[in-house]
Amino acid sequence: MSENPDTIKDPEEWTTGEEPATGAQLSYLGTLAREAGREVPENLTKAQASSLIDELQDKSKRVSGQD
Numbered sequence: 001m002s003e004n005p006d007t008i009k010d011p012e013e014w015t016t017g018e019e020p021a022t023g024a025q026l027s028y029l030g031t032l033a034r035e036a037g038r039e040v041p042e043n044l045t046k047a048q049a050s051s052l053i054d055e056l057q058d059k060s061k062r063v064s065g066q067d
Contacts (some may be wrong), residue, residue, distance in 0.1 A: 017047030025049040032056035 011017055021029075021044040029049060033040045036059050044052065 011047035011050040017045060019046050020044070021046055021049035025053065029053060029056070032060055035060055 025046065026049065029040045029052060032053065033056060036056050038056065
């Protein structure tokens with residue numbers, strides 16, 4: 001399934017982007033951060049959490065399929 005670039009909205013443009021990160025985001029971030037040896041900042045917004053997830057996924061061997 002391919003993503004249509006016209007339907008992808010920058011997290012900073014989300015109407016709910018300034019709300020606190022969800023529990024699911026924080027849980028997933030915790031997993032990715034542990035794998036990357038990083039800390040998860042406190043008080044992230046939904047938009048910030050989404051951007052950090054994207055960043056850490058790019059660095060994750062498990063997610064990106066790198067060996």
